[in-house]
Amino acid sequence: xxxxxxxxxxxxxxxxxxxxxxxxxxxxxxxxxxxxxxxxxxxxxxxxxxxxxxxxxxxxxxxxxxxxxxxxxxxxxxxxxxxxxxxxxxxxxxxxxxxxxxxxxxxxxxxxxxxxxxxxxxxxxxxxxxxxxxxxxxxxxxxxxxxxxxxxxxxxxxxxxxxxxxxxxxxxxxxxxxxxxxxxxxxxxxxxxxxxxxxxxxxxxx
Amino acid sequence: xxxxxxxxxxxxxxxxxxxxxxxxxxxxxxxxxxxxxxxxxxxxxxxxxxxxxxxxxxxxxxxxxxxxxxxxxxxxxxxxxxxxxxxxxxxxxxxxxxxxxxxxxxxxxxxxxxxxxxxxxxxxxxxxxxxxxxxxxxxxxxxxxxxxxxxxxxxxxxxxxxxxxxxxxxxxxxxxxxxxxxxxxxxxxxxxxxxxxxxxxxxxxx
Amino acid sequence: xxxxxxxxxxxxxxxxxxxxxxxxxxxxxxxxxxxxxxxxxxxxxxxxxxxxxxxxxxxxxxxxxxxxxxxxxxxxxxxxxxxxxxxxxxxxxxxxxxxxxxxxxxxxxxxxxxxxxxxxxxxxxxxxxxxxxxxxxxxxxxxxxxxxxxxxxxxxxxxxxxxxxxxxxxxxxxxxxxxxxxxxxxxxxxxxxxxxxxxxxxxxxx
Amino acid sequence: xxxxxxxxxxxxxxxxxxxxxxxxxxxxxxxxxxxxxxxxxxxxxxxxxxxxxxxxxxxxxxxxxxxxxxxxxxxxxxxxxxxxxxxxxxxxxxxxxxxxxxxxxxxxxxxxxxxxxxxxxxxxxxxxxxxxxxxxxxxxxxxxxxxxxxxxxxxxxxxxxxxxxxxxxxxxxxxxxxxxxxxxxxxxxxxxxxxxxxxxxxxxxx
Numbered sequence: 001x002x003x004x005x006x007x008x009x010x011x012x013x014x015x016x017x018x019x020x021x022x023x024x025x026x027x028x029x030x031x032x033x034x035x036x037x038x039x040x041x042x043x044x045x046x047x048x049x050x051x052x053x054x055x056x057x058x059x060x061x062x063x064x065x066x067x068x069x070x071x072x073x074x075x076x077x078x079x080x081x082x083x084x085x086x087x088x089x090x091x092x093x094x095x096x097x098x099x100x101x102x103x104x105x106x107x108x109x110x111x112x113x114x115x116x117x118x119x120x121x122x123x124x125x126x127x128x129x130x131x132x133x134x135x136x137x138x139x140x141x142x143x144x145x146x147x148x149x150x151x152x153x154x155x156x157x158x159x160x161x162x163x164x165x166x167x168x169x170x171x172x173x174x175x176x177x178x179x180x181x182x183x184x185x186x187x188x189x190x191x192x193x194x195x196x197x198x199x200x201x202x203x204x205x206x
Numbered sequence: 207x208x209x210x211x212x213x214x215x216x217x218x219x220x221x222x223x224x225x226x227x228x229x230x231x232x233x234x235x236x237x238x239x240x241x242x243x244x245x246x247x248x249x250x251x252x253x254x255x256x257x258x259x260x261x262x263x264x265x266x267x268x269x270x271x272x273x274x275x276x277x278x279x280x281x282x283x284x285x286x287x288x289x290x291x292x293x294x295x296x297x298x299x300x301x302x303x304x305x306x307x308x309x310x311x312x313x314x315x316x317x318x319x320x321x322x323x324x325x326x327x328x329x330x331x332x333x334x335x336x337x338x339x340x341x342x343x344x345x346x347x348x349x350x351x352x353x354x355x356x357x358x359x360x361x362x363x364x365x366x367x368x369x370x371x372x373x374x375x376x377x378x379x380x381x382x383x384x385x386x387x388x389x390x391x392x393x394x395x396x397x398x399x400x401x402x403x404x405x406x407x408x409x410x411x412x
Numbered sequence: 413x414x415x416x417x418x419x420x421x422x423x424x425x426x427x428x429x430x431x432x433x434x435x436x437x438x439x440x441x442x443x444x445x446x447x448x449x450x451x452x453x454x455x456x457x458x459x460x461x462x463x464x465x466x467x468x469x470x471x472x473x474x475x476x477x478x479x480x481x482x483x484x485x486x487x488x489x490x491x492x493x494x495x496x497x498x499x500x501x502x503x504x505x506x507x508x509x510x511x512x513x514x515x516x517x518x519x520x521x522x523x524x525x526x527x528x529x530x531x532x533x534x535x536x537x538x539x540x541x542x543x544x545x546x547x548x549x550x551x552x553x554x555x556x557x558x559x560x561x562x563x564x565x566x567x568x569x570x571x572x573x574x575x576x577x578x579x580x581x582x583x584x585x586x587x588x589x590x591x592x593x594x595x596x597x598x599x600x601x602x603x604x605x606x607x608x609x610x611x612x613x614x615x616x617x618x
Numbered sequence: 619x620x621x622x623x624x625x626x627x628x629x630x631x632x633x634x635x636x637x638x639x640x641x642x643x644x645x646x647x648x649x650x651x652x653x654x655x656x657x658x659x660x661x662x663x664x665x666x667x668x669x670x671x672x673x674x675x676x677x678x679x680x681x682x683x684x685x686x687x688x689x690x691x692x693x694x695x696x697x698x699x700x701x702x703x704x705x706x707x708x709x710x711x712x713x714x715x716x717x718x719x720x721x722x723x724x725x726x727x728x729x730x731x732x733x734x735x736x737x738x739x740x741x742x743x744x745x746x747x748x749x750x751x752x753x754x755x756x757x758x759x760x761x762x763x764x765x766x767x768x769x770x771x772x773x774x775x776x777x778x779x780x781x782x783x784x785x786x787x788x789x790x791x792x793x794x795x796x797x798x799x800x801x802x803x804x805x806x807x808x809x810x811x812x813x814x815x816x817x818x819x820x821x822x823x824x
Contacts, residue, residue, distance in 0.1 A: 181410025616799025
């Protein structure tokens, strides 16, 4: 195959990129200097060698040494290891880290569970989450699990499945199982609010 | 002036309607039957006779009798008159009523206060609100005031001004002064949440 | 019915207006002065008395005298009555008039013919158009008919139907039957052009 | 720098890609199999070796042999070498080739000239175009030059500059200098047409 077409078809697999934009990427690269292409090519080739999935929280992180198995957050002595925030994906974790508002630790679920999924806990890292929690319990460091998922239909369904899985254990071990606060988000006008948001806004008024 | 142009220029004053759509409205009316135009013309002419501003909550309502001064919500014996929800405008009130989630009473502020407004309480029904609250206190029926404004910059500024105005009185009379719950609204994804929403979602987790 | 709800439901029949915006219209009117409501009500009531369908070109126009049957364009001695532009609707005619680019006369078809319509010429003013053209031929004033319809599927289908209807007559009477120029419209980039537009742009290059 | 952040910052230079999507690209790659990353990395590294700028028309093309200097279109014995279509960029050329509507040859200008640019012909391949045309004239094969640029302000400005440059030569050598057809593009409705488009549509009616 033509190398221009071949590279375009590889870019076309990127999330959110159609055939037109993938072509534009190739022509963009053709106008760039060789050094940039070289850097890009090497960074992609090295990505999996230089990054790894944290054995503890399942986020991707850049390895500092060749032996690191856990990420800097999981290894950090200053983070609050008694609060565990369960997020859908790496970019959610990054968004929260960027805000500087959370000092606990994370677990990256790796997605949301589709409604009607037959084996819901296998579709995401459900068993890995349970395993992670049990290890934390053994170390007697867990006090709260926050299910920090998106407020979409699938996000709510995922929280329901995880709540069912975790509630007995949490009750027994007196671990608080919580979800994020709900109500008005920034920019929301009452005139356009759906009744679920109104309900949360009214019930959770302070 | 040409009657087509004249009617179009009247429609062009409607909220959200530009010169193009106002013309389209006129041509739409020209194709409708005379009965529809008659009904529409009469409904507009009668609007102010048949509707009035509630002397109590400042919402517009349809008069049932010629002597009614207060709306059906303010007159209702089954509503909870100890909880007062302050909203920006009539459509906000309608949206909440439609949801069936609130059984208290309302006060329609008539807008939001622009940042840097010199006479903020005169820009909206500030003094009327204070007056309304004092009458409720005299009747000893007020326990909570909820500032139910939009979570926009102007909405937050308006809540700040109203809080400053009402807090001393509320403290003295032991009236709870609250705002709507904040956090994730329906459909919100964590990846795209601003840090203010993340903060509310984390701090108000339950 | 409640007069607020009733007026909102009348506004909800306006083109492009949903239940929410129709309510906003009513509350907007409630805040306006009585004089504006009066003017609006009267302009709507008088619309059909003061405007009429031109007996010649089928556009709506404001009657200057009670006896006028033809609009100012059709009556004008300075317009070129030998060129007839067939448009879909009144606003198309207005857009062309506003541009000041055309000095001929018009015929308002009253819409487009849906694909698969069984009686296509009855769906729009097909017979009225034929009648209008024949009268112009009798007066020996017609030299060109321009089918000035939108370049949408239905617009192209309508042009096809009208062409089939008019071609024999035009050939016999040596009347030019034309359609608007096709090619690149303002703002169009070649990268995003569909092949039909590219074809027209290439074939009609000058 | 962290390899995840570093790769994201390289992707952030891609056209139309912001910091958020560039991160999403990296996490997407982290979930893909090593073979895909390998292919992608190698395709990027090999791009400049396997592709080259055609010495004749300035388009990028995939080299079949190590000695090829001209692209398959320029080398083709079946293309019409007497018609030269000047386009802005490679993707425009591809869009026209995909349509199969044009059998002549191309010249890729490499962009549009910004309004007020001081050295307009150096901003794009202006001198290369002149050189290309003169060689074609020497071979006595040129009959028409089509300026096939976008109908934006910059596109029209570029056509004006090129016309001024080429007109004397074209006149002397009796070469037709044309631009693409203008008028209604697919999907355009008359109601929303600007006056420039209306003018072209009316003047170029057929």
